[in-house]
Amino acid sequence: MSTVVLLxxxxxxLGALYFLVAAGLSLIFGLMDVLxxxxxxxxxxxxxxxxxxxxxxxxxAGSGGLGFVLAVCFGTAVGTVAAVLLELAxxxxxxxxxxxxxxxxVGVGLAVPxxxxxxxxxxxxxxxxxxxxxGTFGLLGAHIPVNRxxxxxxxxxxxxxxxLFLGGTRHGLVVRAGVEDRAMxxxxxxxxxxxxxxxxAIGGAAAALGGALGGLYYGSVDxxxxxxxxxxxxxxxxxxGMGSVAGAALAAVGVGLVQQFANYYTASGxxxxxxxxxxAALLLLKPRxxxxxxA
Amino acid sequence: xxxxPLLAVRDLAVVIGGRHILHGVDLDVAPSxxxxxxxxxxxxxxxxxxxxxxxxxRTGSVRFLGEExxxxxxxxxxxxxxxxxxxxxxxxxxxxxxxxxxxAERPGAGEPAxxxxxELFPELKTRARQLAGTLSGGQQQMVAIGRTLLxxxxxxxxxxxxxxxxxxxxxxxxxxxxxxxxxxxxLLVEQNLAxxxxxxxxxxxLADGRTAHRGPAAGLLADPEATRRLLGVGRRTDAxxxxxxxxxxxxxxxxxxxxxxxxxx
Numbered sequence: 001m002s003t004v005v006l007l008x009x010x011x012x013x014l015g016a017l018y019f020l021v022a023a024g025l026s027l028i029f030g031l032m033d034v035l036x037x038x039x040x041x042x043x044x045x046x047x048x049x050x051x052x053x054x055x056x057x058x059x060x061a062g063s064g065g066l067g068f069v070l071a072v073c074f075g076t077a078v079g080t081v082a083a084v085l086l087e088l089a090x091x092x093x094x095x096x097x098x099x100x101x102x103x104x105x106v107g108v109g110l111a112v113p114x115x116x117x118x119x120x121x122x123x124x125x126x127x128x129x130x131x132x133x134x135g136t137f138g139l140l141g142a143h144i145p146v147n148r149x150x151x152x153x154x155x156x157x158x159x160x161x162x163x164l165f166l167g168g169t170r171h172g173l174v175v176r177a178g179v180e181d182r183a184m185x186x187x188x189x190x191x192x193x194x195x196x197x198x199x200x201a202i203g204g205a206a207a208a209l210g211g212a213l214g215g216l217y218y219g220s221v222d223x224x225x226x227x228x229x230x231x232x233x234x235x236x237x238x239x240x241g242m243g244s245v246a247g248a249a250l251a252a253v254g255v256g257l258v259q260q261f262a263n264y265y266t267a268s269g270x271x272x273x274x275x276x277x278x279x280a281a282l283l284l285l286k287p288r289x290x291x292x293x294x295a
Numbered sequence: 296x297x298x299x300p301l302l303a304v305r306d307l308a309v310v311i312g313g314r315h316i317l318h319g320v321d322l323d324v325a326p327s328x329x330x331x332x333x334x335x336x337x338x339x340x341x342x343x344x345x346x347x348x349x350x351x352x353r354t355g356s357v358r359f360l361g362e363e364x365x366x367x368x369x370x371x372x373x374x375x376x377x378x379x380x381x382x383x384x385x386x387x388x389x390x391x392x393x394x395x396x397x398x399a400e401r402p403g404a405g406e407p408a409x410x411x412x413x414e415l416f417p418e419l420k421t422r423a424r425q426l427a428g429t430l431s432g433g434q435q436q437m438v439a440i441g442r443t444l445l446x447x448x449x450x451x452x453x454x455x456x457x458x459x460x461x462x463x464x465x466x467x468x469x470x471x472x473x474x475x476x477x478x479x480x481x482l483l484v485e486q487n488l489a490x491x492x493x494x495x496x497x498x499x500x501l502a503d504g505r506t507a508h509r510g511p512a513a514g515l516l517a518d519p520e521a522t523r524r525l526l527g528v529g530r531r532t533d534a535x536x537x538x539x540x541x542x543x544x545x546x547x548x549x550x551x552x553x554x555x556x557x558x559x560x
Contacts, residue, residue, distance in 0.1 A: 170397075177387045177398050183350055184385035188399050188442065189373035 002142035007260045009139070013148035013217060015256025016155030020210030021233035022240065022248040023162060024083075024203020030179040030243020031199050033098065037105040038086060039207055040230030041112035045082045046208025047127075047221045048116055050075030054128045063128030072212040079208020080201050087200035092193065109230070113223040124222035127215035134216075147216040154213055155252075158206050162245050165202075175199060179243040232259075235279050241289025250290050254278070299361060301326045301450055301480050302347070307355040309339075309346045309504075316342045317504040319355070323497075324450060329472070329481045331495035331512055335527045338501040340484045341382050344454050348372060348379060360449060374401060378443025382454040382484070386435045388428025392419055395427050399442035412441040415471050433464035440471060451475060454484040469493060488526070492516055500525045 025039050053061040054071035061071040086108060094101040133150055136143040166172035174195045178185045185192045207226075214229070215221050236255050240247030255275050263271030282290070300323035309317040317339050324330045334340050346353035349369040357365045357372075364372045373379065378399075387395055396419065400407045413420040416437040422430070427438055436456055443451045453472065457465040469490055472481060476494065485491050491498065491512055498515055500508035508515065508525055515521055 170402075173390070173394055173398060177390060177394075180387045180389055181385060183369075184381065184387070185398070186369040187348060187350060187373060187379045187381065187385065189370050189377075189401055189446075190398070191368075191370045 001140060003264070005140045005142040006144060007264055008257065009142070009144045009148050009152075011257035011260035012253060013151045013256070014260060015253040016151040017210050017214050017217060017229065018232050018236050018255055019155045019249050019252035020158060020206045020213075021229055022236040022252055023158065023245055024199070024206045025230075025233055026237045026240060026243055026245065026248045027175065027179075027199050028203050029237065031175055031182070032091075032196050034091060035102055035105065036091075036203075037102065037230070038108035038112070039105075039203065039233065040226030040228075041109050042079050042083050042086075042204045042207040042226070043211035043214065043229060044112055044116060044221075044223060044226035046075045046079035046211030047215050047225060048075070048120070048211075049078035049208070050212035051125060051127055051215060051221045064130045064132075068128075068130045068133075072209070075212040076205055076208045079211065080205040083200045083204020083207075084197060086204075087197050091200070092196070109227065113227060117223040120223075122223060124220040127218070127220050129216045129219075147213070151213050151217055154209060155249075158209070159245065159249050162202070162206075166245065171195065171198060232275065235275055239279055239282050239289055244289065247290045299326070300324055300358075301360065302482065303356075303358040304343075304347060305356040305358075307343065307346050307353055307357065309342050309351050309353045311342075311351060315504065316351075317346060317353075319505055320346075320501060321506045321509070322347075322499050323509070324480055324482045325497050327480055328496040329476045329483050329494040331491045331498040332482060332484045332501065333486075333491065333498055333515075333526055334501035334507070336486075339504040340501055341454055342504075343501065344379075344381075344452055344482070344484060348377070348452070374404070376446075376449030378446060378448040378451045378479075380436075380439040380443050380451070380453045380456055382458065384432075384435045384439040386427045386430070386438050388426065390427055391424050392427055392430070392438055393423040395438050396441060396445060399445045401446050405447055407445045408447065409445070412444050415444070415474070416441055433460050433467070436460060436464070436468060440468065440475075444475060448479055451479050451481045452484075453481060455486060456483075457485070457487050457490055465490070488516065488522075 021039060021043055025036060028034055028036050050071045052058070053074040054063045054068055056062065058071065058074055061067050061074060090104045090108065091101060094104060129147070133146050136145050166176055174185060174190055174192070178192050178195055182192055211226065214225065218225065232255060236248055236251045239251035239255070240249070255278070258274050258278055259271040262274035263269070302322070302324035304320060304322040307317055307320040307322070308315070320339065320343050322332070322343065332340050332343065342351065345351045347357050349367065349372060353365070355365065356363060359372065359375060359377070364375070387398070390398070396412065418434060419437055419441050422434065427435060430438065440453065440456060443453070456468050456472065460468065465487070472483065473494055475481060483495060495512040498510065498512040499506060500515070502525065508521070515525070
């Protein structure tokens, strides 16, 4: 029983991490038809930004208490700024050339990890976290690491915030409409490019937050973390339905749980395979993803 | 100044994927009333409208309210006062009716005219919370036209607003456009000649991506030889009866519907 509980909570934590990456990825693809292969790099930027700040380089930030909160905020902010710069400098000039656009994001997705490993080395760096978050707590006889709960809580908060933004604000309305028919949004007199930048900022912030908290989950940061998470985030996006935040949340939970349980009860590594099988099965049954609708 | 056309298009050319869709369209929209844009299927009517709005890459000159706008992005041109109801209605199916209308609001451009829209289309009020994707074709067309009336626009562009609609709804749409045109000039793309006869004062006819004829609508429609030559009326080759229950191949039924529409108005 305690093993099942531990696997379930760990799976949910992993799912939370996938969701933080996939939410932005899904919105960006849904709205702009851009497959952002640089999204994993944004996660890495957030992770390294947080690590750098918590390591004592940012005045006021540190590895404990409010200092760590400040470090996470700093990492998230750096990731957000990076996402906005990426959209303005690389994605926007290439809107009429989708093939070059994909290549540009692939290039950034390769260049950022290379840059990080050139500056701080290719090896994993221990991630400084507050003592309060490195312990465990008991749940139904299982000893569960606290950082899993932090990830799950953060993902839930991001999900609620995104739903409120999409459902309750004019910018959110523009994004939902743009996911369906971008040209018609401009034909109503709305500058949809501003929504593009906004969605990149939101997606970048979520991914960077995922990076910051992923450091807690893994206990370390390394340059390739974002790239390996990106693959599963793409699986989640496809399963959830392109452009659907709620679908991404459901799919992320499913993928996280299946991966954890399969890795534990079968051979390690089969979990990743199980995810791909799950994806194929879902696409055969419901080609448009879990939600079957957009946004 | 008052005789200057509201919208003056000169030598509009559109090339998509290496194919010349438009070669040189000239088009004036009069400062009042309805100007009909006519032509056979594939003549370039919808592309002309999309080219004017900048929804497809285009060259030439598009003057709106006396100013050149061909370099403006779509949203900037539209904000100068254009309401656009596209051929496929452009309704956002995953949004509610109210959200579809709210999208058409232009912050900073005066109060949106919900009273007018709800008076013309009471159903848009009663169905405000319904998803637009679950509406009938006629109701979706009401959303599309309602959006153009919300903003005190200077020009309304309606691309085949009666396409695929039941005769009763066609009558409703005609009535609304007739009323709208009393306040705002309308550029109407239309296959239904009964609609044109009822609403339009001026007409522009396209053929093979070029302007083939410009003049008063009544003059063209009174000339059977010209309508046959320019619009293909009488030849049944390009007619799709199921989709166009009142298309020009059946002028008798169309005229009857227009008459009953007048009776109901």
